[in-house]
Amino acid sequence: MCGIAGIIDISRSEKIKESDICGMCDAIIHRGPDDYGTYVDRHTGIGMRRLSIIDVKGGHQPLSNEDDTVWIVFNGEIYNHSELRDLLLSKGHKFTTKTDTETIVHLYEQYGIECVKHLRGMFAFIIWDARNERYFVARDRLGIKPCFWSQNGSKIAIGSEIKALLTLPWIKRSIDWNGFDAFFTYTYIPSPLTIYNDIKKLPPAHYLLVENGKLEIKRYWDLSFADKLELPEAKIEEDFLSLLHESVNIRLMSEVPLGAFLSGGIDSGLIVALMSKDFTGHKTFTVNFEGSKGDFLDERPFALEIAEKYACQHHEVGVLPRIEEAIEAAIFSFDEPFADDGLIPTHHICKACKNDLTVILTGLGGDENFAGYERHLGFWLSRFTDQIPGLIWSNILTPVINLFKEQKNGHYRINHLKRFIAAGNLPPAERYQGYIRTMAPEKRRRLYHNDIAEKVDFEYVEWLGRAHFERLDHGDHFDRALYQDLCMYLPDDILALSDRVGMYHSLELRVPFVDHKLVEFCAKLPSKLKIRNGKKKYLLKKAGKRLLPNSVISHRKQGFCSPMSSWLSGDLLKTVENKLSDDEISKDNIFNKSTVRELISSHYERNQMNDKLIFSLMLFQDWYNK
16 A cells, blocks of 8 residues: 655656655655655656555565566555466566566556556556656546546646645645535535645546646446346345455455454444454454444444454444544545544544554445445435425425424434435435535525635536436436445545545555445346335345344444534534634635524524534634644
């Protein structure tokens, strides 16, 4: 695992300074504290910071082919590199290391830019092909590894994190107000936007190619929900477990200590169970929230039950309602606002295990593959309510449901019902958009100072969410909703969170459920195998019964989040008042202080669950001040 950086001058008129590459790499030393290297060739340069996991002694980067005409810096892991190595050896290629990095170099020699289609794993890499004067950058299919880029005139810069690009004097820090609005719409900023005008995200499954003085960005892979599997259910269940076991097994390759996060849910439970088929005694970690909270988030008994069943060395990590440390880590890790409150337990669990482990397997991705979120259930149910006339939705159901008070313990049950009713009469793409956003455009406009609101293209920010739903030209509406999550929420929220916070602690987090072959398999499953009779993750739970205690299968899904709603009404009251006081809100003329007051009051009075917006506001204020 590494951090990578690079610069190219398309015009070939300016020599790249090695000191610029060094500065970019120094900014991301946390991604790779074990090793460092650069390569500069006139108008191009690449560099890396390395976290040594495979071929610890021999994996120094940048790395080249036999005649030093192709150079690479690489961030990630290629899980099929052994098979690719054998293939390339049979075609006459010569290897000098045992690394997966060198496999990509020779694969590129053999297949050119089509090499990405042969890779199974998580990756972002830069290849400099001196022979063909080609600068080739690629990101893995599902966006597990990050890649940012910026262009100023003829110069293009690439980096694993925004902070690497911000070391360059020609990249400005001016805010992209659409990125700003996207943050308050989704609590994260979707690709290709960032918070900065000058910096963009390379989307998952895309490559960036600089050749013949031109820059091209192109998609090289997409997910298909067509051609559903028509096999007996028992056969599909068996094939799924076999594929998941293979996905776990290939992610156990490591020359450094390896363990797992164990939340107590079915996803991480299955990962631990399948890890134990290959070796036992591995370390597992779970979290315990302290302070004022809803007990519905406590999954420790279930995690302990799984750990005891598979003889794990199990650890519980206490998380206090003190968010300053986690916010500071988030601001450093993301370099832009990011407010999924899952960053709080993720930060603390990574901090707790970094002295024992370097590689950690997680259960991320199970919900996206098998419809595990409440919004998936709501969208599934909405097909039965489509026949209700619009006037009943707007004149009866919506006003009545909005009278309900939110639950004291911070559970989202009432909030989910309100969202379901509010979006119930909308077309499918807009309905799902209503489920996933934190606030509608007209309310966001009121949140911002007038001068800021005028700079935002609200329709474009809304379209960012609908675009994936509308792009899928096959499958049913339920498939489109899952596709949207796999294209946007998965890479730009939860995978970004696991990468950035993990790397903040110099940890590599691996995600077996996000293996592209497994994701392709799950896309072929009929909807009835994902939700049946109103029960989410039907096939996953059915398969899980073979390996996990029944209590784990049957208990209500909690999710890897914090009890933010109840914390804000209890332990964090003073924090909210300090960070979001009228004076703090007014000083920068970004927000409308009266709207901020309304949001906070509405949350405290339990008229509306606004914890995500309040946490987003607090985090943005800290980020902006820094």
